[in-house]
Amino acid sequence: MAQPQYLPDSRTKWTWYGFSSYPVWPSDPDTSIINEIAASVLGMPADSLSVRFLDDGANHKVYDISQTNSSPTSVAYLFRVAVSIDPVYKIESEMATLEYLRQKTTIPVPRPIARNSSAANPLGYEWALLEKVPGVDLNDVWLKVPWEKKVDIVENIATYFAQIWSPDLRFSEIGSLYRATFVDHEHSTNTSPSATPAGPSPFSMMRADSAFKEGFKMGPVVDGAFFSDRRRYLESDRGPYTSCSDWIRAHIRVGKEYIRTGKLLIEDQQTMKKLEDADDGEVGIGLDKDDDADAILDTCDRYMRALPLVFPPPEPSKLAEARFVLQHRDLRAANIIVHPETFNITGIIDWENTCSVPEWEGMNxxxxxxxxxxxxxxxxxxxxxxxxxxxxxxxxxxxxxxxxxxxxxxxxxxxxxxxxxxxLGFSKDWLPNSPEDDLKSDFIAGVGELSDVWERLVLTDLIGRQQISTVNLRGILITLND
Missing domain, CATH: 1.20.58 (Methane Monooxygenase Hydroxylase; Chain G, domain 1)
Known part of the structure; x- marks a missing residue:
């Protein structure tokens, strides 16, 4: 019996590159349409702007928007086009996060100008227009940076982290940031894959100068664990969550659902024939015929039974406590922009998939x-x-x-x-590294690998290591095997 809902023909396809999977772009964005959109938003003639392809990330294509008769004081812009992997949520959350950081911290982040989180527009893709941060990637100049400037860079980053880890900027829920009205009125609590809300379409609704006056709220988590390859089409609970146990339970469930539905797809000969005929390197099912799906599902169940031992449900009185911190998930040199000569930080970029998480996960x-x-x-x-x-x-x-x-x-x-x-007032032992913290980190690392075709060997090693923590995750899982 065919299972088209788990692998629809209209899906965004994913392919392997090395040991990671990436979405496949159905087509290249039309730069003439990008020019028209940017001109309309900025209130400039289309022929006064120049559009140049700049970079190609995992989930975005980035274009430089500049004025053809620019001056030293002219503002440059970036036009980011998103492939459709997490419609609406991903762009809405990323733009809200940037504006939140601009309002609440001194972290230099790009200023959002406008966005369209629906692909139902002339470009055919979701997009966002931002002011361009001047400078170069720190990665390009790191070997030239003198030691004293590296010290300055790291001290500035510590100052930025101290701000987002401060009690004033903590949250009582695990999730991603959105403008308040999006959470209140546009987000459906239905966990069905078909419940993705429609994005705003009029330009007046997309401009950042008006969209964020209403404030911010936590909403559904933007995390590839819930939308990468065919996970987007599975039933899942994306929060926001009031406890770690709820958050990790949702991860285990979507991992188990990924394996369960993969087993069904493999058993469906019609689906397998279609994938084999395509032979285009697509990720496809994410499970091989030779994989022991039942054993993997059993491991999922063992993690679920171990969950309350590692993450006991919190006391009701603590549910409203602001104890979760924002986490930039990829703060490497390539996402730090500096002046090419002074090496002063001019911007911190790539805040996509930013979520609020527990201290033991987010403080590092x-x-x-x-x-x-x-x-x-x-x-x-x-x-x-x-x-x-x-x-x-x-x-x-x-x-x-x-x-x-x-x-x-x-x-x-x-x-x-x-x-x-x-x-800045933090203790000398600020880094969460107690035996309990290590156990929690090991546990969620294992959960993250439950449905990853490349990481299951790592999971086997994780469970097999005797020294995984003082509490011994291996012992917990083995004990719960019966």
């Missing part, structure tokens, strides 16, 4: 300085000098030395980060 070093501790002696000053000059030693030696130096540098920068947080 930025990816920029996350790394394992050094395991070799610190390179000498002469070695570091040779590394910066390059060409003075064999390439293999250069690579090894560069890696060793990077580990030591990031450890030193983590100490800089710690000292700055302490100056």
């Amino acid at each position: 070093y930025p990816l920029l300085i996350q790394e394992e501790d050094p395991f070799t002696p610190r390179p000498s000053e002469s070695d570091v000098a040779a590394l910066k000059e390059e060409g003075n030693m064999p390439e293999d030696r250069l690579d090894i030395l560069g890696f060793q130096w990077s580990l030591w540098e990031k450890q030193d920068l983590r100490e800089v980060f710690d000292r700055k947080l302490e100056q």
Whole structure:
């Protein structure tokens, strides 16, 4: 019996690149339409603007919008086009998050100008227009940045993190930010995949200068665990959640549903024949014929039974406490924009999929300085000098030395980060790393891998490691196996 609702013909397709999956664009956005939209929003003649393709991310194509007769004071813009993986929610939440940060913090983020979170427009895609942050990716200049400027950069990031971790900016729910009226009036509580609300269409509703006057609220979580490849078409509860246990239960359920429906699709010969005939590298079902689906479903059940042991339901009196923090999920060098000469931070970008999460999940070093501790002696000053000059030693030696130096540098920068947080009022042991925190992190890492075709081997290792935590997740899962 066919199961078209789990793999509809109209779906956005996903394909593999390395060990990750990415959505497939049905077509390239039409730059002439982008020009018309930008001109209409900005109130400029279309021939006064120039549209240039700038970058291609996992979920967006980015275009530079500039004035053809620009001056040093002219404002440049970015036009971000989104492939349809999480209609309405993704763009609505990202633009609300940017405006929230602009209003509540000193973090330099792009200013939203306008958006359309419905693909029912002439472009055929959701889009957003933002002011362009001037500068270059820190990743492009990192090796040129002197140590004292790296210290400044890390101290500034610590200041930004201190703001979003402060008690004043915490939330009583786990979810994603939206404008208040979107949550109050446009978001349906139905968890059916067909319940996605229609996005705004008139330009007057899309302009940021009027859309965010009403304030912000937590709404459905924007997380690939609920929409990547065919997960978008499964029943799921996307919150917002008032407790960690509710949040993680939703993750386990959608992981189990992904495997359960994958098993049904594999058993459906008509579906399998259609996928085999297509042979276009699509992710498709996410489960192989040789996978033991029943064993994976059993592991899902074991995680569900272990859930209350690791995350006991909170006391009713604590449900309204503001104890969840916003988390930038990808703060690496490529998402930090700096002045090309002074190296001062001019912008922090890529806030898509930002959610409020528990401290043990959200409070950590930025990816920029996350790394394992050094395991070799610190390179000498002469070695570091040779590394910066390059060409003075064999390439293999250069690579090894560069890696060793990077580990030591990031450890030193983590100490800089710690000292700055302490100056800002955080305790010396601000990083959540108690045995209970480690267990929670291990548990949710395992939950995140339940339905991932590439990560199930990692999950097997995770359950098999004796030293996973002092409470021993392996022991919990084995005990609950019967």
